[in-house]
Amino acid sequence: MRKCSLDSLNAVFAKIAEAAELYLPVNCTDGSAAFSKWEEGKEWSNNLNTVKSPKEFFFPQTEDLVAFKTSGKNIEIIDTRKEREDFVVFGVRACDVKAFEVLDNVFLLKEPYDSYYTNRREHGVIISVACNRPADTCFCKTFGIDPADPQGDISVWKTADSLYWQANTERGAALLEKIADLTEDCDTAAVDAEKEKITKIMSKLPLANLTTEGWGAGKTQELFDSPIWAEMSEACLGCGTCTFVCPTCQCYDIKDFNTGKGVVRFRCWDSCMYSDFTKMSAGQPRLSQKERFRQRFMHKLVYYPENNNGLFSCVGCGRCVAKCPISMNIAKVMKKIGGKENE
Amino acid sequence: MQVNGYKPLIVAFCCNWCSYAGADLAGNNRLSYPADVKIIRVPCSCRVNPMFILRAFQRGADGVIICGCHPGDCHYTSGNYYTRRRMAMLFSMLDYLGIERERTRVEWVSAAEGAKFAATMNDFAEKVAALGENKRLEDLRCKQ
Amino acid sequence: MQAITREQLINKAVALLADGTVKYVLGWKKGEFDYDITPAVFETAEELNADFVWNDFCGANFSKYLVAKTRKLDGKILVFLKPCDTYSFNQLLTEHRFDRDKVYAVGIPCNGMADIAKVKEVCGDGISSIATEGDALAVTTIYDDEPVKVAVESVLAERCLNCKSKKHVAYDELMGEDGDTLDSNRFDEVAKLEAMTPDERFAFWQNELSRCIRCNACRDVCPACTCEKCVFDNPTSGVENKAPANSFEEKMFHIIRAFHVAGRCTDCGECSRVCPQNIPLHLLNRKFIKDINEFYGEYQAGAEVGSRAPLVNYTTEDLEPGEVFDRRDTNA
Numbered sequence: 171m172r173k174c175s176l177d178s179l180n181a182v183f184a185k186i187a188e189a190a191e192l193y194l195p196v197n198c199t200d201g202s203a204a205f206s207k208w209e210e211g212k213e214w215s216n217n218l219n220t221v222k223s224p225k226e227f228f229f230p231q232t233e234d235l236v237a238f239k240t241s242g243k244n245i246e247i248i249d250t251r252k253e254r255e256d257f258v259v260f261g262v263r264a265c266d267v268k269a270f271e272v273l274d275n276v277f278l279l280k281e282p283y284d285s286y287y288t289n290r291r292e293h294g295v296i297i298s299v300a301c302n303r304p305a306d307t308c309f310c311k312t313f314g315i316d317p318a319d320p321q322g323d324i325s326v327w328k329t330a331d332s333l334y335w336q337a338n339t340e341r342g343a344a345l346l347e348k349i350a351d352l353t354e355d356c357d358t359a360a361v362d363a364e365k366e367k368i369t370k371i372m373s374k375l376p377l378a379n380l381t382t383e384g385w386g387a388g389k390t391q392e393l394f395d396s397p398i399w400a401e402m403s404e405a406c407l408g409c410g411t412c413t414f415v416c417p418t419c420q421c422y423d424i425k426d427f428n429t430g431k432g433v434v435r436f437r438c439w440d441s442c443m444y445s446d447f448t449k450m451s452a453g454q455p456r457l458s459q460k461e462r463f464r465q466r467f468m469h470k471l472v473y474y475p476e477n478n479n480g481l482f483s484c485v486g487c488g489r490c491v492a493k494c495p496i497s498m499n500i501a502k503v504m505k506k507i508g509g510k511e512n513e
Numbered sequence: 514m515q516v517n518g519y520k521p522l523i524v525a526f527c528c529n530w531c532s533y534a535g536a537d538l539a540g541n542n543r544l545s546y547p548a549d550v551k552i553i554r555v556p557c558s559c560r561v562n563p564m565f566i567l568r569a570f571q572r573g574a575d576g577v578i579i580c581g582c583h584p585g586d587c588h589y590t591s592g593n594y595y596t597r598r599r600m601a602m603l604f605s606m607l608d609y610l611g612i613e614r615e616r617t618r619v620e621w622v623s624a625a626e627g628a629k630f631a632a633t634m635n636d637f638a639e640k641v642a643a644l645g646e647n648k649r650l651e652d653l654r655c656k657q
Numbered sequence: 658m659q660a661i662t663r664e665q666l667i668n669k670a671v672a673l674l675a676d677g678t679v680k681y682v683l684g685w686k687k688g689e690f691d692y693d694i695t696p697a698v699f700e701t702a703e704e705l706n707a708d709f710v711w712n713d714f715c716g717a718n719f720s721k722y723l724v725a726k727t728r729k730l731d732g733k734i735l736v737f738l739k740p741c742d743t744y745s746f747n748q749l750l751t752e753h754r755f756d757r758d759k760v761y762a763v764g765i766p767c768n769g770m771a772d773i774a775k776v777k778e779v780c781g782d783g784i785s786s787i788a789t790e791g792d793a794l795a796v797t798t799i800y801d802d803e804p805v806k807v808a809v810e811s812v813l814a815e816r817c818l819n820c821k822s823k824k825h826v827a828y829d830e831l832m833g834e835d836g837d838t839l840d841s842n843r844f845d846e847v848a849k850l851e852a853m854t855p856d857e858r859f860a861f862w863q864n865e866l867s868r869c870i871r872c873n874a875c876r877d878v879c880p881a882c883t884c885e886k887c888v889f890d891n892p893t894s895g896v897e898n899k900a901p902a903n904s905f906e907e908k909m910f911h912i913i914r915a916f917h918v919a920g921r922c923t924d925c926g927e928c929s930r931v932c933p934q935n936i937p938l939h940l941l942n943r944k945f946i947k948d949i950n951e952f953y954g955e956y957q958a959g960a961e962v963g964s965r966a967p968l969v970n971y972t973t974e975d976l977e978p979g980e981v982f983d984r985r986d987t988n989a
Contacts, residue, residue, distance in 0.1 A: 198868065199864060199865075200868075200934070200935035200936075201774075201778065201935075202934070202935060204868070218782055221933055221934060222870060231870065231900045231901075232900045232901075232902045303781070303782060303783065303800065304782075304783065305782035305783055306690060306782060306783050306784045306785065306798075306799075307782075371783075371799060371800075374785075374799040375783075375799065376689065376690060376785055376799075377689065401697075404696075404697060404698060405695050405696040405697060405722070407874065407877040407878055408877055409872050409873045409874035409876075409877040409878070409931075410870075410871070410872040410873055410874075411870075411872040411874045411931075411933050413872075414870045414871070414872045414933075415870070415872075415933055423899055425898075425899075427654060427902070429654050429655045429657065430572045430573070430655050431655070431657070432657075434654055436902065438898075438899050438900035438902070439899070439900055440899055441872075441899075444873075444890070444899070445890060446890055446892065449892075491689075491693070493933040494693075495874050495877075495878050495930070495931035496695050496696055496717065497688050497693035497694055497695045498695050499689075499693075501689055502688065502689060502695075563912070563913060563916050564888070564896060564909075564913055567908075567909045567912065567913070568895070568896070570905075571905055571909070584973065585973065591971065594971035594972075594973070594975065595968075595969070595971060597971065597975050597977065597978060598952075598953070598967065598968055598970075598971055598975060599968060600978040601948075601952060601975070601976060601977070601978040601980075601981050602916070602919055602945060602948055602949070602952075602968065603912075603916065604978050604981055605944070605948050605981045605982075606912060606915070606916070606941070606944060606945065606948075607912075608855070608981075608982065609850065609851065609858060609941075609944050610858060610859065610862045610908065610912070611855045611856065611857070611858035611859025611860070611861070611862060611863075612855075612859070613855065614855075614982055617978075618978075618979065619977065619978040619979065649859055650905060650908065651905060652903060652905040652906070653903060654902070654903070
């Protein structure tokens with residue numbers, strides 16, 4: 171384990187940025203945080219988390235896939251892919267790191283791999299940070315995630331005056347090597363104390379006792395026709411806030427954009443909350459907001475675990491809980507529709 | 514029309530009854546106006562949805578001008594009065610967003626005003642050319 | 658603190674349910690915390706007693722829900738309306754968006770609603786409970802032993818700080834005292850932007866709009882946006898898009914969104930309330946309102962039922978689009 175003082179953080183960032191593009195949470199003008207490319211003068215945000223999740227680094231909101239140009243009767247197909255340069259993402263929370271695993275299961279499960287996703291995934295180094303101050307909306311523990319022990323290529327703990335670094339992968343170790351001059355060896359006493367503190371706080375959170383009881387693989391028959399879906403979706407506006415701030419939502423649409431001179435084929439995030447989600451020539455499979463609303467939660471808590479050895483595709487980051495315009499969220503759904511144990 | 518070597522692309526929405534005929538008259542009278550003015554004929558100036566204007570900019574226009582019958586002379590009685598309000602609001606909003614106000618204009622041109630049509634287009638093209646390329650409402654995908 | 662209590666509202670709702678005046682009650686339902694409140698339909702006294710809330714976080718405007726609910730439900734609906742909600746209510750009636758006979762509107766006074774983001778700025782994250790104590794909120798967090806007292810006034814939502822009216826413009830019955838329309842400073846922020854140079858304005862909006870994630874929450878919550886099929890969802894419109902591919906599409910969406918409600922927007926402020934990225938969308942809507950007031954005379958959408966919105970109206974003396982800037986520059 172290595173350590174550096176918080177005062178020297180800027181120098182550490184500068185050193186990392188020499189080797190690869192460095193991204194970290196930075197405060198926006200409105201006080202919220204967003205990942206931004208580090209440059210001299212940019213400071214690491216104190217916010218617990220960013221509004222938009224770091225899934226964007228591997229699965230951006232829009233990306234061009236291929237382009238077409240026509241001349242006469244010929245169509246030229248242009249490969250717009252470019253090799254991603256190495257980059258480092260600093261300050262990823264434990265929940266968001268887990269979310270990468272959820273995305274990997276979708277994009278990298280079997281061949282053919284998603285080459286766009288793979289390209290970014292291979293070039294990114296993740297530096298996670300333990301959560302000193304979890305928020306009321308946090309419930310990562312429900313999904314077995316420990317915010318005191320975040321994963322990723324490197325894990326980092328912050329104390330009042332220092333930052334503690336621990337490499338978890340070869341890539342992480344190689345990066346730590348690069349900043350060896352700025353860090354020193356240390357024991358794990360301070361980190362152990364920090365972990366204990368975080369664990370204690372976690373038990374005090376309002377959603378600390380939320381469980382996945384009643385949810386998971388094989389529950390489709392039992393939950394699909396629950397009359398409670400209608401009640402819970404009653405106020406849903408059908409906006410895409412929950413899906414777009416979610417670190418694990420991975421649905422996308424592929425569309426063509428006519429540039430006037432050719433066509434750019436791109437993909438962009440889609441939301442199961444939208445009326446034209448998975449629209450086919452035969453029409454929409456989910457006609458009412460109730461069905462769309464149900465799809466989102468059933469996907470995260472039943473269908474996904476069914477296909478991925480019981481892994482839930484919610485990581486309890488709390489973004490949707492904080493941001494839903496009508497404050498309807500997965501925690502309420504889990505309690506109301508799931509097992510009686512939650513009541 | 515060039516200013517500092519820049520040739521702008523202008524989109525002119527012309528109403529079928531007055532301004533389009535005015536453009537025709539300018540042509541018949543062999544009055545010259547920039548060839549970079551692309552005319553789109555619309556049944557009435559009030560057919561021009563704000564979206565049309567934004568889309569023109571997206572596709573590479575540097576300036577957009579809407580021409581219709583003089584107020585009071587609308588073929589449909591009141592269409593251009595609505596245009597007048599809508600465009601006043603839209604142009605004010607574009608300016609509010611920091612987009613150059615000289616890139617948009619409304620001009621009333623009757624079927625008899627071929628000379629006014631040519632003069633308007635010359636003047637507008639010159640003003641837009643002086644601003645240079647439209648950078649603030651551009652879509653880079655359309656410029657590749 | 659609100660002038661009317663939760664109990665008074667529940668009693669009113671229960672009485673109206675009991676005497677058959679209404680069959681349903683549209684109200685605020687309590688959530689996991691004390692601030693995450695969801696609009697809901699209540700049908701019985703038991704449901705109301707268990708889950709109905711009325712506190713400083715009941716910001717949601719119910720007017721738009723009436724469009725869907727009056728079509729779906731087969732009985733009269735009781736709706737509680739704050740003064741600003743009544744303007745949206747009237748505007749929707751003007752546009753014939755719901756059947757007035759199916760609604761029983763009860764006006765309730767409002768002292769302004771708190772913005773949870775502002776509360777968190779003061780108290781930090783980790784709120785375990787919020788209680789109302791007079792004009793203050795007692796906020797308990799998991800990090801502090803003692804609750805932190807925050808004056809409601811200091812954490813009011815932007816739209817409430819610039820409240821335009823405490824007067825109800827529509828109701829079947831009014832609870833408590835009616836207020837007056839207010840001389841608010843709601844256009845100050847717009848005027849400040851107008852006074853900037855175009856470059857500054859461009860930079861300002863570029864920064865704000867670049868955060869947009871196109872979740873459409875601003876549109877979906879807006880009581881003026883009630884199209885059955887939005888142009889941005891319509892694959893045949895040519896502008897349908899699900900995500901802003903670049904800064905052009907960000908601007909196009911927000912200009913068109915604001916334009917489509919220009920003259921009909923009552924300035925209820927829901928768009929800014931729900932924006933997950935805190936984009937000051939009300940500044941776009943207020944720009945149109947301010948322009949309408951200056952160019953075509955004072956107009957408040959929703960102040961009365963049946964008035965003709967300024968953009969579907971005209972006079973032969975209207976100013977020319979080219980004169981817009983002359984007028985403003987001489988005013989400035």
